[in-house]
Amino acid sequence: MSYFAANMFLAAAWAIFFGGFTWLTVLSGFAVGYGALWLLQPLTGVRSTYFKRVWYWLKLLVMFHYELLVSSVQVLWDIVTPTHRARPAILEMPLDTKTDTGILLVTNLISLTPGTLSLDVSDDRKTLKIHAMFADDPEEVCRALKSGMERWVIDAVEERA
Amino acid sequence: MTGNLLDIATNLGFIMVFLTVALALWRLAVGPSLPDRVVALDMMTVAIAAFCGLAAVLTGDAAFLDVALVLALVGFLATVALARFAERRVIRREGEEENGG
Amino acid sequence: MTDARGNGPVGLVPVAIAAALFLWFLSMIPAIAEGSTLRVAWDWVPSLGIALSFLVDGLSLTFALLISGIGALVLLYSNTYLAGHPQFARFALFLTSFMLAMLGLVLADNLIALFVFWELTTITSYLLIGFGHETEKGRRSALQALFVTGAGALALLAGFILLGFTAGSFELSVILAEGDTLKAHALYLPILILVLAGTFTKSAQFPFHFWLPNAMAAPTPVSAFLHSATMVKAGVYLMARLHPAMAGTDAWFWSLTIAGAFTALFASVLALRQPDLKQALAYTTLMALGTLTLFLGQESGYAITAFATFLVVHSLYKAALFLVVGCIDYSSGTREADILGGLARAMPVTALAAGLAALSMAGFPPFLGFIGKELKYAGALAIGSEPLLVAAALVAANALMLAVAGVVAFRPFWRPARGMLPRTPKEAPWPMLAGPVILAALGALFGLQPDILQIALIDPTVAALLGSTEDAKELKLWAGVNLPLILSVMTVALGLALYVFHRGLRAALARADAAAPNFDRGWDRFLGGLKGFAAWQTRTIQTGVLRRYIFLTFATVLLAIGGTMVLRMPFPAMPDLSDVSWKNVALMLVTIAGAVLTAVTRSRIGAMAALGVVGIGVAMIFIVFGAPDVAITQLLVETLVVVLVAVALLRLPTLDPAGTRQKRRIGDAIMAGLVGLVVTLTLLAVIDTPFDRRLTDYFEVTSWPEAFGRNIVNVILVDFRALDTFGEIAVVVIAALSAYALLRTTTKAKP
Amino acid sequence: MSDVIAALLILFGGAMTVFAGLGIVRMPDVFIRMHAATKVGTLGTGLIIGGAAVHFGDPGVVIRCVLIVFFLLLTAPIGAHMIGRAALRSGIEPWKGETGQMDVAKAPADKT
Amino acid sequence: MTWALATPLVLPFLTAVAAFLLRAHPSGRRISVAGNAVLLIAAGLLMKDVLSEGVIAGQMGGWPAPFGITLVADFLGAVMVVITAITALAVSIFALTDIDERAEELGYHALFNVLIGGVTGAFITGDLFNLYVWFEVMLISSFGLLVLGGSKEQIDGGVKYVTLNLISTILFLSGIGLLYGMTGTLNLADLSRSLPMVENQGLVSVIAMMFMVAFGVKAAVFPLFFWLPASYHTPAFAVSAVFAGLLTKVGVYALIRMFTLVFVGDTGLTHQILLWVAGFTMVTGVLGAAAQNEIRKILSFHIVSQIGYMILGLALMTPLALAGAVFYLVHHIIVKANLFLIAGVANRLTGSNELGRIGGLYKSAPLLAVLFLIPAFSLAGFPPLSGFWAKYVLVAAALEDRGWIIAGVALVVGLLTIYSMTKIWAEAFWKPHPDGIEPALSGLAPRVRAHLLIPVAGLALLTLVIGFLPEPFVAFAEAAAAQLLDPTAYVTAVLGEAP
Amino acid sequence: MNSIILRAGTRYLAVLLLVFSLYMLIRGHNEPGGGFIGGLIGSTGFVLYAIACGTADARRALRILPQNIAMAGLGIALLSGIAAAIFGDALFTGQWLFIGETETDKGLPLSTVLIFDIGVYLVVFGSIISLVFAMEEEI
Amino acid sequence: MEALLAITIGVLVATAVYLMLARNVLRFIFGLVLISNAANLTIFTAGRLTEGKPPLIEIGAEAPEGVVANALPQALVLTAIVIGFGLFAFALVLMFRAYTTLGTLDSDEMRVAEPRQEGGS
Ligand code: NA
């Protein structure tokens, strides 16, 4: 986390240098600092996952919002149209995420994306019960979630050797 | 002109939020299951946060956003408590009397 | 009654006190006999015009001498009578206190001080009558005496207060001088009624007489003291005391004459009916009190002289006889007239004392009783209207008295016993004999030398009542053959006849009495009725049903506020709704919908959630009207309410458990609607008044410059009105502690 | 300009909340209603708050707005999870779709 | 000067905090006693100041009246503070034995001392909303104390007590809001000046009635007293003693304060109603007592009955009547608290408070008998005890005001009070114990005996002192009444001379 | 409450709520917030904790008995009011100290008023927690 | 506008009273919450309403600019809300405890302190 602290420090310094804390100064300072630190990484002699993780976090954020948008439209359509196109089902998805934070993120993000809703995690943390609105093909829904959302979360938060 | 537009939008926003509240209220009154009512209340809580945002825009005073902030953090506590009640009640009903909880 | 060991010095201290007081009062006789009065006064409650003032004149001195003298003898007597009794100390304390209170009563010059002593005699006599408190009967008698005399005392208090207001002072010496204004005053009659209610109850005049015979449950010395010489005469004393100020009106005359005459006759008849010696004496006391009352109704010199004389006569012989009965009881173990007999041999001294006292009571010459009786007749004949009727009543009463004297003091000693006595009788110890002997002897002495009494006590007493000694009639054994003497002879003849046939008469009387209204049983009915009424009232009001309580409380709210509204308030102007926006209407509708939903739903969680809606609606109102702090607090509190209820509901049953269908509560709904309406109307009226914003204006301009805060609400909370906030957090802490304690405290198993 | 964006955000957000409201009224079972409330409702509120952020523009206010949205996104799914779990455990049968099973979800009526 | 006012208010809270934080330690309970002893001193100092200066007022926070909160002590306020301190000290000593360790652990001393703080605050505040706050402080701590122990009776009584008092609280709060809406002020003195200026005097009367009902519940007058007999016999004896002594009297105090200082514009209505209320309260209370057979139930109904006397004093609104009300307040607190304490001692000796199940105290516990007779006969109004003067002044005031009927009612109720007191006496003291036991004080450990009897004897002594030397008390009550009847001194002390 | 999701969420939320509550407390004198609101928010953190992880865990996390916190808060609030006596002022008169005061800027304000608000915070915080914990433990 | 709130308050009070008169003490509790809200709104309304502006002072200003909402009733209401919460919490726990101890929430059945035989109807 020391890289993160250093990055924040650089962003703050940058912002002060440019005359105060505004969105532009802080964000650009963070970006510049990130670049500088990445460049300087070999000099410090400390290998860190920090740079990758920032990237994964960004990816998670972006992909999540994209998913959110797409599935929202789908759900909205079902609400406004008089017939229910939905074919809901409760799915059981095996969980690879192990940490509490990971589980929280996965379930929350699944819930936030329209069409799927995390209902419960089994006590052994191995399976997640999901209510899916459009489960014409349950297997497909599960696979999409595992390779998408869960993957991104694991990348972002879970330390891997 | 744009100020006017924002005013119109805000007022429309109020109408829509009230509509939402009214719809949630209907669900709350009708039920039928306990989780249905909880969902409705939860929905209303979230709607109030929107209401606060609108109030802030309308009055130009950001103080109302503080209300939304608190609501966003704390509002779901009621949902959690009620949901837990709904769940435990079932467990108790299984264990104890028929008409319990 | 235990052994005769006495109670040592502890028992003698009260005797010494009483004796010393007696001597002290004796020493005052010369001064008083010369016509002067003594007055001492201390401030007590000057703000209320109440002083501890005392006045010694003929009347009060006579009473004081009787009280302290008989008191000393009775205390001496009881020292032996109750020797070794575990509660003797308190008995002596009560009796001495009673004596002192009685002295205070007769000496007080301030009406309120007099009342204080009056009530002190009530309390001490209550404790004395209840000396036999372990029996139901003892307790009942004590309560009865207390209640009846207490009731009278309250009337008396009201009378005294009015008397004081009317006369402008509570000092008797002032009031007595105001007699004419008083009698002319509009309040005279109420005052008279109230005062007589006090005196008639205390002196057991018909129809308040019934407590006195029951009070004989007290130990005999108590009866001798309280119910012959002192307490019961307090009423008589008060009538005599107020005689100069209040007598002379028709109301006074008729009420005293009728009550006195009736009581005298009625009591003497009943006296004969009693098998118990003490009871018989008790009724003769009633007769005496009636007679005294009767005389106080008049203003003639004869009547007042008769009053003064008979007062002393009666005190002497009655105390003596009571003590004699105590001696009989003490030595033989019974007081039953039907069993007792032949005691003269075993108890010669007692027999002598009894004989002397009885002869005085029966009115034989040369005893003081005879003089008293002659004066009585003379007094009766001097009465302005219906003298013969009164005289006839007195003759009858005196004849009965003679018969009773025979029953009490002759039969047990001189006639053979008719049954086995519980104990072998023997003479009582000397401390017990001293009293009866001395008192009886005094009756004889004064009969032979009436001048002593006349000069020392009778004349000054008459003077106290009538203003001068001129009207005092002479006390003499032989006044020539006159109408009173003839009446006396008739009395003796009639009395002897009654004595001879008294057993038959008693049986007949018992039958008649059983048919007549019984005041004693009436007392029980009264108490029962009181209890019943109290229970009914309490059942009706204090139902134990919470809903009723709440309903009545809201009904009161409605009546108080709505009623005042109707009486006092113009109907509120049509509210100004021009500034109402649809948004506000929507807010209102949300809130109302939530409230109505809460009221009608049968689902607990439905109600909970609906409450949440109300909370949200109210919070939105706070937001719209510029109160973010309040809105935040409201939402947080609302959330916590939901959390707490959700937790509690986990263990609570449904709102309408199986089988209890919620009834439609139309009455409740109407009540609720009306309360709501009243609230709305009041609020509408309030907002229709101009508003004064000066407090807020002050807060707005001082908040930042002087209290260094920009959030005015917070500055009010923590600075301008920090004390409120402090109290409020105390409420929060204590609410938490209380709830915590309530949850953790253990339930005690109940029997 | 910013006010136009704000107005659009508010209008769009408002519409979303109405849809959410409609959703919890119209959807056939509690699970699907939750879809509507949790996602659409949160989104709508988030947009309105976003509109407020754009309107004020002040960093302090924007940070507050971001926090509001963040908190909403953090708590709403947890709440939904809790309700869903309760519904699941209290034996509410999910509605299977109009083509599958025509009857409306059998929700045990709330008698409490 | 402000600290003379603030100290009696602050002390109980300090005591509460200290006693609570040290509740596991034996010193916790001693702190309670010591704190209340200091409170008595502080109250005495306040009284000294009031006696020498008349009405004293202080602004808390240093903010001028009517903006900041005012504390005021006139004669009535000061004497109520003193009597509160006396009662608190007596009860805190009694509690050393009466309250068990479990209750102490749960915070008895904090609850008790906060209650005292609330009572004190109510007596010296000069601000209406602040009065509400102190009422709430009092109310919530009384809730806690009432149910501490958790027996079925307590819970049941507690439900009734809580529900009915909450209704009153809400009414009070709404009334404050409305009064503020009309006058824009919360300061009592300021209200006294502003209210006559309000145009809609009918509305003022309506709000006055609202306060009358709200305080009527607190004072337990007819027909709002249900909560009292339903609950006062259930808690620990120390608790019921302080309730009986102080709580309803705060309601009476508030009625007196509001209806002499603030609501005096329509006495033809308000005080006439109060007169009826007084009469019915006296009668229903005393008859309620006559129907009971448990000592504390009897005493509880008598509280109601005697509240009627105090209300009578207020209703008549003459100097003598108000003096009577003040005198009655003081006398009653001492006597009634003492009787409840004695009920506690009797319970400890005989094992019950049911008259049918106890007895024998006169024979085997004569000291207790004497100690009972003093307050009991005082309550019954026998001279020369304090209750006699209290009743005397009120009856005299009623007669002076030509209130024949109400005077008669007061006297008859006095007689029925005698009936109740002698019932307790006859059953608990005179009658032999039905189980034949001879309950003696000597059976108690000396420590316990001291804890129980010192407060009882102390209060009895006070009753005797007031009874035998009533002059200073009567004179004081008359002075207090004069202040109440002419609130100029009060208003001036708070707001300065009228502009 | 045996929910991994809730427990995981609570870990973050509770901390957030606590920090947020302090923020509301400190700024309360100038903007919406203050001791009440702060205390209420802070307590919800622990309420959530108790619901998610059980009261035993919550009590362990809190370390101090909540009643003691509340009562100490009351004491602090009271002392902040009594402190005025030292300066010869009436009860609850605010005493202010501005650290680094200059001509134009008041500097960092420290005051008995703030201490009072902290007392309020502690009272509300401790009271609600003790209440909810006790209630939770009853069921 | 105040008039509208006056009507709302009236309805709140009416529903609250109706609930408080019910047999089930839980309903009393619900009524208590409602009536507390009504009382708070009464104070708020009686202090007159100002739409929008909260009583806050802008940085740099000495006093609020223009007319802002009346701060005093807000402070009073805030106090009343917190007190009301304390009372509510206790009342709730009491009813809870009443159920666990007396076995009922029906106030008609709560007859321990005032048993039927002596007081009862
Ligand atoms: Na009383």
Ligand code: NA
């Ligand atoms: Na009395």
